[in-house]
Amino acid sequence: MAAGLVISAPASGVGKTTLTLALARAWRHRGLNVQCFKSGPDYIDPAFHAAATGRASVNVDSWAMDRGAISHLVSRGADADVVLAEGSMGLFDGVAAPGVSGTGATADIAEMLGWPVVLVIDPSGQAQTAAAIAAGLRDYRPGVRLAGVVLNRVASPRHEDLVRRALNDAGIAVFGALPRHAEISLPKRHLGLVQAEEQAEIGKLIDEAARFVAEHVDLDAVLRSAASWSPQPAANGLNVTPPGQRIALARDAAFSFVYPHMLEAWRGAGAEISTFSPLSDEAPDASADVCWLPGGYPELHAGKIAANARFRSGLRAFAETRPVHGECGGYMVLGTALTDADGVRHEMTGLLGLETSFAKRRMHLGYRLATLAAPMPGHRPSARLRGHEFHYSTILAQPDTPLAVVHDATGAVIAETGSQRGHATGTFFHLIAEDR
Template sequence: MPRALVISAPASGTGKTTLTLALARAFRDRGLAVQCFKSGPDYIDPAFHAAATGRTSVNLDSWAMPRATIEALVARGRDADLVLAEGSMGLFDGVAAPGRSGTGASADIAEMMGWPVLLVLDPAGQAQTAAAVAAGLRDYRPGVRVAGVILNRIASPRHKDLIRHAMETADIPVLGALPRHAPIALPERHLGLVQAEEFSRLNELIGEAARLVAERIDLDALFALAATWPATEARSAIRVNAPGQRIALARDAAFSFIYPHILEGWRVAGAEIIPFSPLADEGPDSSADACWLPGGYPELHAGRLAANGRFRERLRTFAEARPVHGECGGYMVLGRGLTDKQGTRHEMTGLLGLETSFAKRKMHLGYRKAELQAPMPGFAAGARLRGHEFHYATILAQPDAQLATVRDANGGDVSETGSRRGNITGTFFHLIAEDR
């Protein structure tokens, strides 16, 4: 029977991802099968989890997904020895208006599945107060159980002793402490971590981190605190509408932000996925009946994409008779032009009139609810979708017909409505699930 923990924290930036990777690899090095999950909308961390464990990691989202979908996804951990679900932001951070089965907070997953929480605390600038923070998190929400803490970025042995004594007084187990200057940080860029496939030393770095936590964290005690979890076979498969029977999927360093459960749902629906690389100047396979351009980092490769004439020509030819959809970065590439952060404009495919710029960055972040005003691949007009938006692009022009009425999680109108022109559609939000 597998054991399970949610790894969370009071806030972002405490080191949850690095610690999750290190723990996953440390237990794997002991011969255990480790299954990771990511709470909330994140397209990057699951790939790092897979690198650490050798098993596919997927997102669990209590705002966008119904409980049945979450249970179907976590069932993949039934043959593991240990499940580690990495949280997002702070433990209780979510939206004000609950969604399908919660607010999107990591605490939702912990309570729904009965998994205890391992807190990662960064006590910079504090000592005994760290115990008050941990006690507050422990007592904030009935049904969420804090099993213990790991102290990250400790300044000195005295610093550690002060906090550990306060934690003992508060009856909160301390499983270990990591030094402030531990050389195990992962590189970042403006949307978060660098993608796993871009990092040549990733396996080496995870191995170094695993050795460090094995020395400084009581892995036996941590494993004992994890809850035994009577995992069962999924009652139903993941339900996701496929955009076609044969789907040409852009897949490379510029187009990689698509949730793993979406790809799995397409395959469960009987679709075949045919990847192609726009960066390698490839176009969609001519035998496909739909094309999907996910998000990613096209702004970092805009010059190369603009120069790849074969990709652009083959995509235009494909779009004359078959549907093409772009999400976020893919949507920008379907537009007329993209201006990079240096202010240089690059000609994109021109299938839509969208113009975007990174010269003046503006963050767009949050859950999205969309009601389609016209069809898009896989969905009819009137379909209601749930997704997530996260980018720094500024819209200079969005002249085409509106694809959807889009609102945020609290019902407020969102100006990034997506566009449509002929067989071409695009949105700034990434699809997570359909409202059924």
């Protein structure tokens, strides 16, 4: 039987990912099998989890997934000794209107699974107030149980003592306190952490984080606070249809934002996936019956993509007879042109008329519910798709037939409708699940 915990915080940027990776690796060094999950739609953190544990991590999302799908996904932790779910944003942060089984908040997952929460608290610029924040989070929602806290970035022993005393007075366990330690800082860029596969030294960094956390945190006390857990049988799994039998998937530093559970679901339904690298000027497998371009960072590699003639001509030839779909960054590459942050315009593949620019950055962020007006690979017209959008590009032109009517989590119609032309389709949102 596994022991389950949720790692959360009052806000983003407090150190949830670092603590999750450090705990996972430290317990793995002790001979324990550790399984991680990511609460919410972050597509970067699961790769870090896999690097720390040696086991694939997936997202669980209460806005986009029903309880059966979540139960199905977490059941992979049945053979683990410890199961850690890393939260997103603050513990109770979600959208205003509930989705399939919740608002997307980490607290939904904690309550649904019955796992207690370890809070990461950064008391910078405070002392006793940190205890008030922790107590407020503990008492805000009765179904969510607080196991204790780990303090991060404490300024001095005196600072730690003040915060510890206040937390003890509030009846909140303190598992440890971490001084500032630059050696375990994870590098970031505009869409979050620099991807795990782009960091050659990621293993050493996680090892150092594990050593540092083991030195300052009572690992045994944290483990004792976990809830004994065994997965409940799921009546159904994910409602995911593969886009084809043989899928050519773009996969490299510019095309990497794809949810692990989607790939697993495609393979589980019998699909075969072959990968190719547009950055290495590779074309999709000519024997595939569909091509899928995930999101990523095409804006950082736009010049190279524009110059890679074999990739561009191969993709165009593929799209003459078979479906090609792009998500977010992949959608931009299917378009006519992309202007980078320096204002340089780069020609893209031209399968769609979309033109985007990063010269004037504007953040687009949030859940999306799309009702398809036309088919896209794996999904019929009128299908209701749930996904998440996060990018900084501005649409300069979107002239093709809209692919869908797209709403945000409040129900408001948004302009990012996606596009359809010939065999090519694209969306700004990343698909998470289809409504049953």
